[in-house]
Amino acid sequence: MERNLMKGNEALAEAAIRAGCKCFFGYPITPQTEISAYMAKRMPKIGGVFLQAESEIGAINMVLGAASTGTRVMTSSSSPGISLKAEGISYIAGSDLPCVIINVQRGGPGLGGIQPSQADYWQATKALGHGDFHVIVFAPSTVQEMVDLVTKAFDLADIYRMPTMILADGLLGQMMEPVTFPDQQSINEYDKSWAADGHKNKRKHNIINSLILSPEDLEKSVQERFERYDKIAKEEAMAQCYLTDDADIVLVAYGATARVTQSAVDLAREKGIKAGLVRPQTLWPFPADHIRTASENASSLLCVEMSMGQMIDDVKLAINCSKPVHFYGRTGGVIPTPTEILTEIENISGGAKE
Amino acid sequence: MGRITVDEQRCKGCGLCINVCPKKILKLSEDKLNDKGYSFMVCFNMDECIGCAGCAMMCPDIAIEVER
Amino acid sequence: MSNTEKTTKKVFTRPNALADVPTHYCPGCTHGIVHRLIAEAIDELDCLGDAIGVCPVGCSVMAYDYFNCDMIQAPHGRAPAVATGVKRAKPDNIVFTYQGDGDLAAIGTGETVHAATRGENITIIFINNTTYGMTGGQMAPTTLPGQVTQTTPYGRDTDTAGFPIRVSEMLATLDGVAYAERVSVDNIKNVNRAKKAIKKAFEYQTQKKGFTIIEVLSTCPTNWGLDPVKSLKWLEENMMPYYPLGVYKDKEAQ
Numbered sequence: 001m002e003r004n005l006m007k008g009n010e011a012l013a014e015a016a017i018r019a020g021c022k023c024f025f026g027y028p029i030t031p032q033t034e035i036s037a038y039m040a041k042r043m044p045k046i047g048g049v050f051l052q053a054e055s056e057i058g059a060i061n062m063v064l065g066a067a068s069t070g071t072r073v074m075t076s077s078s079s080p081g082i083s084l085k086a087e088g089i090s091y092i093a094g095s096d097l098p099c100v101i102i103n104v105q106r107g108g109p110g111l112g113g114i115q116p117s118q119a120d121y122w123q124a125t126k127a128l129g130h131g132d133f134h135v136i137v138f139a140p141s142t143v144q145e146m147v148d149l150v151t152k153a154f155d156l157a158d159i160y161r162m163p164t165m166i167l168a169d170g171l172l173g174q175m176m177e178p179v180t181f182p183d184q185q186s187i188n189e190y191d192k193s194w195a196a197d198g199h200k201n202k203r204k205h206n207i208i209n210s211l212i213l214s215p216e217d218l219e220k221s222v223q224e225r226f227e228r229y230d231k232i233a234k235e236e237a238m239a240q241c242y243l244t245d246d247a248d249i250v251l252v253a254y255g256a257t258a259r260v261t262q263s264a265v266d267l268a269r270e271k272g273i274k275a276g277l278v279r280p281q282t283l284w285p286f287p288a289d290h291i292r293t294a295s296e297n298a299s300s301l302l303c304v305e306m307s308m309g310q311m312i313d314d315v316k317l318a319i320n321c322s323k324p325v326h327f328y329g330r331t332g333g334v335i336p337t338p339t340e341i342l343t344e345i346e347n348i349s350g351g352a353k354e
Numbered sequence: 355m356g357r358i359t360v361d362e363q364r365c366k367g368c369g370l371c372i373n374v375c376p377k378k379i380l381k382l383s384e385d386k387l388n389d390k391g392y393s394f395m396v397c398f399n400m401d402e403c404i405g406c407a408g409c410a411m412m413c414p415d416i417a418i419e420v421e422r
Numbered sequence: 423m424s425n426t427e428k429t430t431k432k433v434f435t436r437p438n439a440l441a442d443v444p445t446h447y448c449p450g451c452t453h454g455i456v457h458r459l460i461a462e463a464i465d466e467l468d469c470l471g472d473a474i475g476v477c478p479v480g481c482s483v484m485a486y487d488y489f490n491c492d493m494i495q496a497p498h499g500r501a502p503a504v505a506t507g508v509k510r511a512k513p514d515n516i517v518f519t520y521q522g523d524g525d526l527a528a529i530g531t532g533e534t535v536h537a538a539t540r541g542e543n544i545t546i547i548f549i550n551n552t553t554y555g556m557t558g559g560q561m562a563p564t565t566l567p568g569q570v571t572q573t574t575p576y577g578r579d580t581d582t583a584g585f586p587i588r589v590s591e592m593l594a595t596l597d598g599v600a601y602a603e604r605v606s607v608d609n610i611k612n613v614n615r616a617k618k619a620i621k622k623a624f625e626y627q628t629q630k631k632g633f634t635i636i637e638v639l640s641t642c643p644t645n646w647g648l649d650p651v652k653s654l655k656w657l658e659e660n661m662m663p664y665y666p667l668g669v670y671k672d673k674e675a676q
Contacts, residue, residue, distance in 0.1 A: 023511050049510045053503065054536035061500035061533070065476070065507020068494045073511070091497050196492035196508075198515045201471040207486045209495040357430060368450030368643075368650040374610055392449065408610045410434040414447065414454030420434035 002181045008143045009034035009173040012102065012166065015147040016074050017042055019154045020187035021100070023049040023073040025062035027081060030114045031170035032104035035076040056081040060088030060101075067097040068208040070195030072154055076102030078170075079120050080111060082128075089163055090129025094210030096194075096225070098157035100150065101135070101165045104173040107333040115333025116170035118255060121310035124167050125284040132222045134229050136164040136236065137283040139254040143177035149281070151185070156236065158190035160228055167283060169306065171256035171335065232285055239287035240279045243269065244294035247276030249349050252291060252315050253304040254280045257336065261304045264341035271342075273349050283311070288318035300324045300348055304341055307331050324348075356405020357421045358397055364417035365394035371409035371418060377402045380409060437461035439470050439490050446484060450650020452640040453481060453549065455607045456616070457488055460518070460547060463621040464491065467628065473516045474508050476501045478530070480522040481555040499530025502537035505544045516627055518545040524554040527563040527587045534593070541598030541632035545623045548589060550665065551640040559645030563587045566664055571645070586664065590637045594670035600632035602671040606639040606662065608654040615667075631673055639665055 006014070013035045016024070024043060026036040036052065043050035049066075053059035059075050066073040077085060082103045092099060105120045107113035124137045136156050140146040146168060153164040196206045212218040242262060244250055249268075253261035258279040268275035278294045280287045295301055300323055303312040309327045316325045328344040330336045365388065372380040372395065379402045382393040395418075397403060405422030436442060440461035447453045464470050473491035477483055479498035486493035496504040501519035509517045526534050526548050537544065553571055554560040560573040564586045568577040590604045601623055605616035616638055623634035639661050641653035648656055669675075 023507070025507065051506070051510060054532050057500065058503040058506075058533055058536065061497060061503035062507035062510070064496070064500075065494065065504035065509075066511040067507070068504070069474075069508055069511045069515075071511040073507070087497055088500070095495070196474055196494050197512055198472045198474060199470075199492055205490050206492045207495070208493070209486055211483060211495055355430070364444055366449035370450060370650050370654070373651045373654075405430075405433060407434040411610050411613050412455065414449075414451055415445065416436045416440065416454065416458055418434070419432060419436075421430040422433045 013038035056084035060085040070192030093133035118306040238281035239290035244276035263338035356403040367392040439464040
């Protein structure tokens with residue numbers, strides 16, 4: 001096993017290459033530019049494609065093109081750039097094409113700031129473009145997990161023929177941590193008989209398309225896609241639970257925020273407060289079952305985010321609003337501290353127990 | 355000597371073929387329409403056809419085949 | 423059998439690359455002619471199995487049903503970017519886009535210019551008929567000064583609506599462009615020239631010479647409010663003076 005100290009963004013790029021990513025189309029934007037820079041350096045050495053597009057719109061449509069040929073392809077951007085990609089992502093989803101999209105989130109709205117944020121949760125999980133569709137959204141919280149989830153993201157994209165997203169943030173993208181890559185990673189091959197890669201006069205022509213003018217046919221096509229989504233919701237939701245077995249207050253946090261929140265849970269435990277943490281690793285599908293089970297014996301929940309409160313809606317739905325779900329968040333690029341979160345825990349649970 | 359075959363159902367009656375025919379032997383059907391409701395091109399004097407294929411080259415619906 | 427029947431042979435039939443289906447285009451719309459020319463070029467270069475077409479939004483959005491090669495439907499204006507992705511992933515395939523003037527020269531100007539300047543080894547077939555056909559005849563970037571459309575009901579006023587874009591001339595200034603020619607399909611002679619130009623562009627692509635674009639002056643009888651024959655005349659009298667036919671860039675000739 002190869003162990004390296006790597007920056008999150010670079011580790012993610014290396015992991016994508018090892019997962020069989022053959023094409024990368026990007027456009028510079030802080031705080032994800034290291035991904036492009038790494039791809040620019042490495043792709044020519046492995047016979048892959050790196051191309052700096054004229055815009056995020058150009059980049060996502062290049063992804064559409066490469067994905068149409070059945071090639072493993074990735075793009076990355078940060079919040080304002082993802083907004084620009086929304087059109088293309090909708091077409092990719094509507095055309096049932098696999099690809100991986102990285103969002104290293106920064107503060108918004110508008111040009112916002114360049115510091116870490118989680119304010120694109122709604123965008124990623126509810127409205128990554130027009131129309132009825134979903135993308136699978138992964139939320140790593142360590143550099144190692146970024147590496148591990150990239151491979152999974154490519155595999156699930158191929159299996160379900162849909163876009164998948166790694167929803168990271170500026171903190172994870174920029175931090176350096178030790179990571180381990182498998183010595184020899186086997187790349188899973190999936191059926192690509194649908195691809196528009198030239199039929200060589202051996203089959204009928206393939207058409208990659210999202211236009212269906214008959215309402216009945218379009219409805220049927222969307223319904224079929226949602227049958228796939230149902231299967232994904234059942235089988236692919238992921239979360240990690242930390243000290244939730246006896247927890248009276250269950251915190252829910254993802255990504256970089258989960259690291260800070262875990263420290264706050266430790267501080268609370270030191271003070272005798274039975275706190276625990278559920279850390280969603282997929283945001284769509286949302287690990288509602290994990291949260292429901294982990295909070296069965298708790299009296300309240302606390303959702304912590306780097307936003308004004310977006311995931312909290314899904315947490316409330318997960319438990320059908322059966323218990324109070326509190327919220328603590330910082331936004332605009334401000335990272336919550338463990339002590340801030342501890343104060344919130346203490347307020348909810350009526351102060352320290354010792 | 356030439357001969358054209360018109361796919362009456364494909365023809366939309368645009369008349370671009372009639373316009374370029376050097377022998378002026380094409381016209382639109384007067385008492386018949388195709389299933390889509392279009393008058394379609396008919397050759398009323400095939401003996402005059404020289405098989406130049408001009409009509410076919412201007413046909414946007416590739417509804418004309420030409421033999422020579 | 424008479425002697426005549428024995429000796430005649432078919433001199434004009436539907437090309438193999440063109441699907442044997444009726445099109446949805448209006449009567450007299452020249453899209454059909456251009457489709458045939460592309461299909462004939464594909465047949466003659468024997469590249470049907472390697473060809474991949476990209477058709478974005480506009481009247482030709484459903485062209486994926488009309489060509490027998492693999493086809494991709496792209497978002498409005500984005501075909502050059504989609505084609506870039508296809509070509510970079512599969513450099514040995516023949517990749518072409520088929521785009522209208524609103525698509526290529528308005529919403530997709532950025533994608534077009536940058537695919538051209540990168541020397542992307544793809545072929546663009548650009549249909550210039552001075553209007554947005556599918557949405558019912560609004561002003562396009564190529565609408566002529568004074569031309570009446572749904573959104574220029576008093577004629578295109580260049581003081582407020584600006585001037586038409588001459589795409590071939592503009593792209594010819596870019597070093598990445600290997601071939602740029604403007605052709606027309608208003609008469610038999612010009613149709614034959616258009617065919618040669620399209621075939622040449624595909625040949626340049628197989629020789630990996632770089633970006634090729636063939637701009638085709640076309641008609642839109644329905645939205646122009648003219649019959650198909652008069653539309654061809656209108657094209658000749660009004661479009662050709664503003665958009666002169668000819669080769670604007672030929673890397674080989676320089």
